[in-house]
Amino acid sequence: xxxxxxxxxxxxxxxxxxxxxxxxLNTCERSHLYCARVKISLTAVYSGTVRTYQDNMQFMLxxxxxxxxxxxxxxxxxxxxxxxxxxxxVIQMVLARKPKMCSFLEWRDLKIVYKRxxxxxxxxxxxxxxxxxxxxxxxxxxxxxxxxxxxxVCELDIIFNxxxxxxxxxxxxxxxxxxxxxxxxxxxxxxxxxxLQEEAEAPRSVLEEIGxx
Amino acid sequence: xxxxxxxxxxxxxxxxxxxQGEERGVIxxxxxxxxxxxxxxxxxxxxxxxxKLLYVHMLGYxxxxxxxxxxxxxxxxxxxxxxxxxxxxxxxxxxxxxxxLLITNSIKNDLSHSSQHVQSLAxxxxxCMGSAEMCxxxxxxxxxxxxxxxxxxxxxxxxxxVHIVRKIPELGExxxxxxxxxxxxxxxxxxxxxxxxxxxxxxxxxxxxxQFRKSVPELxxxxxxxxxxxxxxxxxxxxxxxxxxxxxxxxxxxILGRNNDAASDAMNDLLAQVATNTDSSKTAGSxxxxxxxxxxxxxxxxxxxxxxAVNILGRFLLNNxxxxxxxxxxSLQKIVQTDHTAVQRHRGTIVDCLKDQDASVKRRALExxxxxxxxxNIRSMMKELLLFLSTCPxxxxxxAASGIFNAAGxxxxxxxxxxxxxxxxxxxxxxxxxxxxLYRALISDIxxxxxxxxxxxxxxxxxDLLLKGECEEITPMQVTEDDVLxxxxxxxxxxxxxxxxxxxxxxxxxxxxxxxxxxxxxxxSVVSIYGSCIDVELQQRAVEYNAxxxxxxxxxxxTMSYCTVILEFGCRSRxxxxxxx
Numbered sequence: 001x002x003x004x005x006x007x008x009x010x011x012x013x014x015x016x017x018x019x020x021x022x023x024x025l026n027t028c029e030r031s032h033l034y035c036a037r038v039k040i041s042l043t044a045v046y047s048g049t050v051r052t053y054q055d056n057m058q059f060m061l062x063x064x065x066x067x068x069x070x071x072x073x074x075x076x077x078x079x080x081x082x083x084x085x086x087x088x089x090v091i092q093m094v095l096a097r098k099p100k101m102c103s104f105l106e107w108r109d110l111k112i113v114y115k116r117x118x119x120x121x122x123x124x125x126x127x128x129x130x131x132x133x134x135x136x137x138x139x140x141x142x143x144x145x146x147x148x149x150x151x152x153v154c155e156l157d158i159i160f161n162x163x164x165x166x167x168x169x170x171x172x173x174x175x176x177x178x179x180x181x182x183x184x185x186x187x188x189x190x191x192x193x194x195x196l197q198e199e200a201e202a203p204r205s206v207l208e209e210i211g212x213x
Numbered sequence: 214x215x216x217x218x219x220x221x222x223x224x225x226x227x228x229x230x231x232x233q234g235e236e237r238g239v240i241x242x243x244x245x246x247x248x249x250x251x252x253x254x255x256x257x258x259x260x261x262x263x264x265k266l267l268y269v270h271m272l273g274y275x276x277x278x279x280x281x282x283x284x285x286x287x288x289x290x291x292x293x294x295x296x297x298x299x300x301x302x303x304x305x306x307x308x309x310x311x312x313x314l315l316i317t318n319s320i321k322n323d324l325s326h327s328s329q330h331v332q333s334l335a336x337x338x339x340x341c342m343g344s345a346e347m348c349x350x351x352x353x354x355x356x357x358x359x360x361x362x363x364x365x366x367x368x369x370x371x372x373x374x375v376h377i378v379r380k381i382p383e384l385g386e387x388x389x390x391x392x393x394x395x396x397x398x399x400x401x402x403x404x405x406x407x408x409x410x411x412x413x414x415x416x417x418x419x420x421x422x423x424q425f426r427k428s429v430p431e432l433x434x435x436x437x438x439x440x441x442x443x444x445x446x447x448x449x450x451x452x453x454x455x456x457x458x459x460x461x462x463x464x465x466x467x468i469l470g471r472n473n474d475a476a477s478d479a480m481n482d483l484l485a486q487v488a489t490n491t492d493s494s495k496t497a498g499s500x501x502x503x504x505x506x507x508x509x510x511x512x513x514x515x516x517x518x519x520x521x522a523v524n525i526l527g528r529f530l531l532n533n534x535x536x537x538x539x540x541x542x543x544s545l546q547k548i549v550q551t552d553h554t555a556v557q558r559h560r561g562t563i564v565d566c567l568k569d570q571d572a573s574v575k576r577r578a579l580e581x582x583x584x585x586x587x588x589x590n591i592r593s594m595m596k597e598l599l600l601f602l603s604t605c606p607x608x609x610x611x612x613a614a615s616g617i618f619n620a621a622g623x624x625x626x627x628x629x630x631x632x633x634x635x636x637x638x639x640x641x642x643x644x645x646x647x648x649x650x651l652y653r654a655l656i657s658d659i660x661x662x663x664x665x666x667x668x669x670x671x672x673x674x675x676x677d678l679l680l681k682g683e684c685e686e687i688t689p690m691q692v693t694e695d696d697v698l699x700x701x702x703x704x705x706x707x708x709x710x711x712x713x714x715x716x717x718x719x720x721x722x723x724x725x726x727x728x729x730x731x732x733x734x735x736x737x738s739v740v741s742i743y744g745s746c747i748d749v750e751l752q753q754r755a756v757e758y759n760a761x762x763x764x765x766x767x768x769x770x771x772t773m774s775y776c777t778v779i780l781e782f783g784c785r786s787r788x789x790x791x792x793x794x
Binding site: 069070071072074075077080084098100101131134137140141160163166167171177178179181182183184185189193196197201 | 221224225228260264267268271272273275291292293294296297300303307308309328330333336337340341342344365368369372373375376401402405406409447448450455456457458460464496497499500503504507535536537538539540570571572573574576
């Protein structure tokens with residue numbers, strides 16, 4: 001938890017060039033001011049350009065129709081309790097949507113972009129300025145990658161091989177942004193990494209079999 | 214169950230648990246076994262145990278005892294252990310944990326590892342959860358990797374640099390030269406990362422803007438190649454060549470062209486080309502078209518191009534796909550102030566969207582409709598908006614109501630006032646909010662007669678809510694009885710008030726006599742003064758109210774109490790007189 005009295009925030013408060021500017025504080029949890037986790041999004045004016053500093057994709061959640069979380073990737077630093085609370089809220093909101101509704105929800109100061117594939121909901125939270133349609137494409141690309149990797153992917157694949165789902169995600173999205181736009185290259189990289197992993201694991205198990213370890 | 218059961222077996226057992234209690238029991242046993250394994254100096258199944266722990270963590274159970282194991286596994290020389298170790302670090306450690314600093318050294322070593330896959334793990338982890346201190350430590354390494362020969366690493370290093378710049382903007386200077394040279398790469402992944410990095414640098418520092426404006430021709434050329442190139446199987450999505458990269462470049466062009474004529478001129482042709490040639494039958498094409506429209510509207514584009522952009526948005530409005538309708542309204546909202554007439558042309562479609570089933574679409578349509586209300590279309594718009602107010606979902610009601618009040622201003626026909634009052638009566642949960650808002654409107658300005666009439670009626674009817682001073686939706690003002698009576702008397706006495714408004718005010722004052730406690734005498738005196746008023750209507754009312762005070766005091770409460778039912782406004786009857794019309 002970051003204390004509001006911490007040096008970083010104090011510095012911002014006392015920086016006179018910021019006085020009179022719009023200083024927006026996002027509290028991720030409603031707590032007392034002295035122990036709130038404060039993520040400062042600063043609106044500073046640089047000779048005409050105004051910009052709020054916020055990360056791009058904040059998190060991605062995969063969950064079933066019963067609300068069970070199958071994957072959660074967070075690109076912002078939050079405590080476990082905060083993550084749980086946010087997940088619960090977002091999951092409830094998305095599950096309450098009817099089938100033909102549009103894929104975009106406004107929640108706090110973020111946009112939630114979600115799409116349902118078979119029994120799984122894929123849900124991203126992006127900042128307000130983001131192009132929602134391309135986020136839908138990013139979700140779709142991830143599903144395609146999973147599909148190619150697992151061969152006609154289903155929810156059970158993601159449950160029993162959750163770490164592989166993460167590896168694939170990490171090969172496609174880095175720090176909240178898409179890192180590679182070619183499906184082929186992403187899949188090839190995963191294949192190579194998997195081979196490396198097999199090589200690393202193989203000798204050990206052979207030795208164990210013989211009983212030399 | 215033996216402690217070395219594999220991951221998949223454990224998942225199977227957990228899923229087989231029939232109750233929450235059973236599941237908890239299984240997990241507790243597993244965690245105990247895993248903890249014991251972690252304590253052992255060297256065990257073969259370390260990565261499997263951590264994987265099991267991560268699964269348990271995803272179910273929502275505590276797993277902090279695995280943090281040190283992550284640190285240990287990251288430092289291992291085996292790729293399989295590093296891989297799960299880094300995953301664990303991203304899931305269990307975040308920049309707030311002290312243990313996260315311990316992996317800085319491992320990351321630093323792995324960034325110069327001989328295997329690119331190990332380097333990739335380190336880069337991914339840094340970009341995902343790197344704290345400011347870690348970023349500061351490792352920035353020089355990242356800068357070095359940006360110049361490395363391998364495109365696989367370069368693209369990841371670029372996004373790592375983006376993360377670093379977001380955490381510590383001052384370090385942006387370090388990456389500016391490399392970012393520039395990355396634009397000449399052919400690899401799409403690297404280009405994509407480079408464009409994001411340049412976007413981030415430009416948004417943080419205007420000096421970078423000036424520098425990177427020189428790259429506009431280069432960016433335009435890259436974009437042209439993408440748009441005019443033939444079918445490329447590797448990057449093709451629904452007929453569009455690499456829509457992700459196209460969208461990114463368009464966004465960067467938007468930032469570079471903003472407030473700058475030269476840059477905007479340089480990209481004019483390209484934007485026209487993309488806007489006319491992109492096939493928007495699938496989402497990928499629509500995404501590119503959408504970004505193009507946003508860019509056109511934000512830079513100093515020619516008027517012809519702007520018209521083209523608004524027309525595209527208009528086309529989107531008619532699309533069957535709800536998503537497309539939603540985003541078109543979002544963009545129209547951004548330009549409704551600057552290109553008002555252009556957006557007005559689509560008013561009909563927008564108003565139709567008020568009736569859409571989807572709450573998100575409704576909300577967008579409401580915002581846009583309120584922005585489109587003008588003197589010319591006030592009557593039809595009001596009709597639509599009032600209809601909307603009666604059927605809209607509760608979370609939008611207060612917003613819709615306040616929007617209508619503001620728009621109603623002075624241009625409304627007389628029927629709107631009773632209609633609005635009827636609606637307000639129906640929305641009982643809104644009474645408090647409504648009366649506060651209207652009171653505020655009344656004390657600031659009494660020129661707009663319809664607003665004054667509605668405000669007086671509401672204050673008379675819900676004056677007690679106003680005086681109580683509690684309101685959920687907005688921070689309430691502290692209003693005293695004297696304040697309220699002052700406001701109503703101002704309406705009565707002002708020469709700007711029409712006779713109708715005066716009538717409303719007088720009745721409101723009378724109604725308050727049953728809702729307030731201290732100032733009944735003041736009310737009595739006001740009412741008796743108007744008993745000799747020149748205005749016949751007002752005089753009649755005042756005389757009647759006087760009579761209520763004197764001879765029929767026992768009936769005063771009955772006649773002045775809350776109206777839960779509003780009758781149809783046909784002819785003026787005695788009852789409607791009592792109710793305030």
